[in-house]
Amino acid sequence: MNAKHRELISLTLVLILLVLAAASSQRWYHRFDLTDDRRYTISTPTREAIEGVQDVVTVRYFVSSRLDQLSPIPGQIHDLLREYAAVGGGRIQVERLDPTASETAQRARQLGMLPQQIQVVEESQASVATVFSGIQLIYRDEQEIIPVIFEPEDVEYRVTTAIRRLTGGQQQTVGVLFGTDGLRLDSSHRTMQQVLSEGYRVRPLERGESIPPTVDFLFLVGGADLTDRDVLPLDRFLVEGGSMMAAIDGVEIDLDAQLDPQPLSDDHPVLSWLEHHGARIEPRLVLDSRHHSIPVQDVAGERVFHTSEPYPHWIELHHSTVNPNHPLTARFPGLDLFWASPLTLIPGLDREAIPLIHTSADSWLLSRNFATDPQNAQASRTIADERDGRYLVAGEISGVFRPYYEYPDPTEQPGRLLVIADGDFTSDLMGYTDSYYNADFLLNTADWLANEPELMAVRTRSQRDLRLDPGSDSAAIRMHAAWIQLVNIALLPIAVAAAGLLVHIRRRRRTDWRADS
Template sequence: MLIQGLIEGSTMRKRKKESIAIIAALLVFTVLLFLSQVYYLRIDPDSENLSPLSEISRRSLENLPNNLRLEYYVSENLERRSYIPKQVESQLNELRRAFPSKIDIQLHRLPSGQAEPELEQLGITPTNLEIVEEGERSYVQVYSAIVLNYGGNRALLPEVYHPRMLEYQLNVKLRELTGEGKKSVGILLGHGSQRTRRSYSLLEQTLASRYDLVFLSPGDELPKFLDGLLIFGGERLEVEDLFLIDQYLMSGNRVFWGIEAVWIDTQQNLQAKEIGQRPAFDLLEHYGVGVRKALVLDESARNYRVPSQDFGSVRWEVLDTYPHWVRILRENSNEAHPVADGYQGLDLLWPSPLQIDPHRIDGTKELVSLFESSSEAWLMEERYFTNPYDAADLHVLGAESAGRYKLGLALRGRFESYFADQREELPNGLIEPTEDLRKSSEEAELIVVGDSDFATDTIQYSDSLYNLDFLLSVAEYLVGDEDLMRLRRRSVRAYPQLTGSSRDKINLVMARSRFLSLILVPSIILLYGFFRYRRRR
């Protein structure tokens, strides 16, 4: 009996120790969880070191000759119901800690439910915050805005609801305050009356927040003050327009051109028509890039969606995968070029394949393939079937032309003017007798994408709004704002990210996750229990 009592006492002590260990571990975990909400460290993914601020921000703030005052206006209602104000305030405090002698932070808490006429006079308007309490839905007006004051000038961030983007937004406004101002970007629409400015309203809205936009039509003079030029389409561009484009490129500038060889009329049941050999294609071929008269279709594609009204809101009905709307996969993008590195996603709508003429490049220019189709793409030539209701039957047509196709290219280096030996043949008045014709450029860059539809409002139907992020990156690259482009992409990047990955890769990750959660972890627990049981026996 004595021995049995000792054994039972030893067992009880062992169980007591195990219980204490479990409780202690839970307490430690709870404390760590609490501390993680109080203390945190921001990590800069673009650097190998841990840093609360990007190097771009540090350089900008270190070079400020005057003090910067940041005033954060936030409604108490928003503070009680959202994490956003706390994160914004934390980032502002990071700025002050890094540069205490240059940055002054002022926090203004606004009473709930009150209008602020002084703020509205500055251009700061409230946002409606939806509240659901006890099954009742209501709305309250809240403010979350930052006013930047520097050197007697003022700039506004009227809506601060995305803390991850705050550092980027502050850098943009700071450059405007320090005298750089907004840069100018030209958008030349080469479709003429077939596709007007209204077709690019989403693009205009995206770029107008950063740049002064100048929309141009065929026949318009190209302003000399442009910092960057985007061209969409080319069938309506004549020699006069191409001469201005050529001379702009010969000045050492960067140009983006989205152009296809097959026109899809979105107003006429998606009728397809080959554009024909227009002067714009001759100009591009002179530089070394050809646009093939064909459509690229791909297994990696977006769904075709049809909108319908549902109790006052828009509901999208998905028909089927539409191979004409090519989804660019991450593994088919060249991250060595800034434009193709780290974008959120990219879909091309009815793209044409690009071809390279090696004789035109001949070592004077560097050729960079930005992105291409998947290996399961094919071509549609001469006879074009674009009806989305018949999309499932189109795969049988691609056996003979299956393969990868280049859809985005960049040429940089020395360019020879298309008009170098044609001065006497140019239309009268296009160039003055005393004006020099620029025959070459030692350092210029031309980016060509075999599609212009991917920049139009049609992206609402393909659910490709992230194309706007890509186009903003293009504009930033053209005007030389590459540091801001990297900062913005760092702000919106999520890790790990599978967006734009192939279906095989996604399936592999899902299979590994299932194995880990459904097989490996339960097996370890069962084995542990089995060995514990054997030891007790």
């Protein structure tokens, strides 16, 4: 056999091996994800959801080519969708469509895709581009639409949730009850309605009505205008094993009356009911040195100035002050509270109380003069009633709850109550401070109350509190700052001078040695 025949046989064998490898890769494969947060690696809950697919799920990603040229985000989203197809082994088919063509754009709009306008600067010229970035999922005769998707971190949660709904996973219902006049999902709480609608049916509830059996868990926001008649159905829901988040203000702030503070009485129906079940919210305000600024308007003659004033009533809560062992706060995205009150948990015989979130060590309390006027807020520390720091503002109570009211045949079952001593954090105020991690926290809370640990794991895997944490000890901060100043002002110049002197001495010795030689 000559060399030419050997080369031909070798080439044929290599081609056969490549064909076999390509064929086997449809069944056996391995992909490497080198990103820090493994963003392109499908999580175990998602793999389990894909394994439950009995037919083919078609995933169509509508993305404008213009957006693809301007941002790497569409490529990241498409890579993750391709990972779904790779894991699905034929059960997930991914298509990418460009709505630039008029027919495709019309089709996208008919499906409910929402075009977004983004500002583009090219060659020193600013313009506005209208782009699409949405996903359609089709399974048999059903479909789910994700009208807008711009965050790669949200893709897995939203797509996996849609797949679960399409393939037979029953969508749970969250009941939302507002206990303060003037609050509505379609006006003051549009962000909360939007994020909850991503994974759940949202049902507004009326005060005083019995909680329908179709409601799986409950959000109670505000309580200033609740009566005993309104609280009784909430008590029965909790006693009979319900799960509930109660976001209640100890001091109600009237946004329409120049931030007029209205503390609730100690015997207010909602505060008395919560204390009976192990959560005491005090009608005081907790302020923190970690805080946001509030937009204010100054008028000087005929001129109006818009500025921002530091406002310690709007407190920032970081990962360093939360319970790291609780599933709700283990991967804490961050949380901002607006006019929060101190919370005390009271353990009971058949219930467990778990503290979840504290303020920083540099916090203080106001009991009478609440200093809500932004012009006077900075002086609030001087009139503080307490300066102990680290006040509890959120906690969980779980176990058997005893009825607060008398009603026939109560069926006591273990329930769960998450108490947050502020109702305003759920509102659209989060837009004033870019506190959209409040929305993440609300959806994490919904997953936790709904007993959906798989969805919660998918959602929180990429969540991190990326804000700079100033630390919990102001004295330690000052000590670190002093050390930094010492190093930069004194030690570094001394080290440079010493190094220069050492070099000079070595050169001088070398010169003397040569002269002697």
